[in-house]
Amino acid sequence: MSYMFTISPTQRKAIQILSYYVLPILLAVSAVTWVTDSVFVLLGQAALLAVTANLFIKPVSVIYPHPLFALALTFRRELGVASFWMYLFHAMGMFLGRGLSLDMVYNPQGFIIWGAVASMGMWILGLTSNNLSQRLLKRNWKKVQMVAYAVLPIASFHASKAEGEYAKFILITGSFIILKTIQYVITQKRMVKPAA
Numbered sequence: 001m002s003y004m005f006t007i008s009p010t011q012r013k014a015i016q017i018l019s020y021y022v023l024p025i026l027l028a029v030s031a032v033t034w035v036t037d038s039v040f041v042l043l044g045q046a047a048l049l050a051v052t053a054n055l056f057i058k059p060v061s062v063i064y065p066h067p068l069f070a071l072a073l074t075f076r077r078e079l080g081v082a083s084f085w086m087y088l089f090h091a092m093g094m095f096l097g098r099g100l101s102l103d104m105v106y107n108p109q110g111f112i113i114w115g116a117v118a119s120m121g122m123w124i125l126g127l128t129s130n131n132l133s134q135r136l137l138k139r140n141w142k143k144v145q146m147v148a149y150a151v152l153p154i155a156s157f158h159a160s161k162a163e164g165e166y167a168k169f170i171l172i173t174g175s176f177i178i179l180k181t182i183q184y185v186i187t188q189k190r191m192v193k194p195a196a
């Protein structure tokens with residue numbers, strides 16, 4: 001039996017409203033009412049998970065074409081914006097909640113500096129994830145979005161360094177490189193036209 005994975009324009013709009021507007025409002029209200037330090041840490045994990053999933057969708061859908069992945073591909077902006085909000089509240093919660101100083105952030109031996117570097121990428125991605133930026137940047141828009149390729153290893157390095165062990169960094173970055181390599185080989189093969 002084959003299943004169709006479709007979504008109506010209304011459902012899509014609802015998902016967009018949730019990720020663009022409802023999520024940040026919920027996070028802001030939660031942040032000032034009940035959220036504790038450990039929840040802000042959890043938001044960092046959720047942000048990293050969302051960034052990772054977002055970058056894995058493309059290679060996975062090329063390696064294993066499936067209607068579900070094809071549908072997921074069309075939601076990368078929504079997932080990206082959601083990851084931006086989660087990162088933002090993670091960083092703000094850590095920074096304000098723990099009273100971090102800029103000295104701690106810029107300490108090159110520390111792990112927060114890696115979070116700060118990844119943040120710059122998150123802002124670039126967040127600010128350009130809209131139709132206006134896409135129109136203005138035209139062909140360069142795709143190149144700008146490739147900043148995500150840097151955010152993934154840097155943010156996972158930040159997380160690993162914070163946890164004091166590098167499993168997360170090695171696993172995430174390693175599997176991304178492997179998936180991208182397989183994607184590249186497959187697309188190259190598909191592009192090769194049979195000799196006339």
Ligand code: HEM
Pocket residue numbers: 041042044045046047048051087090091094095100112114115116118119122155158159160162163
């Ligand atoms: C200026 C920006 C940032 C600041 C100030 C910051 C701060 C912190 C701090 C203080 C911790 C340690 C939490 C703990 O005690 O366990 C942490 C952990 C973490 N951060 Fe960030 N972070 C920033 C950016 C980011 C970004 C961009 C991401 C991902 C997209 C991220 C994801 C994580 C993750 C996954 C952890 C590990 C949580 C754990 O399991 O312990 N952070 N961050």
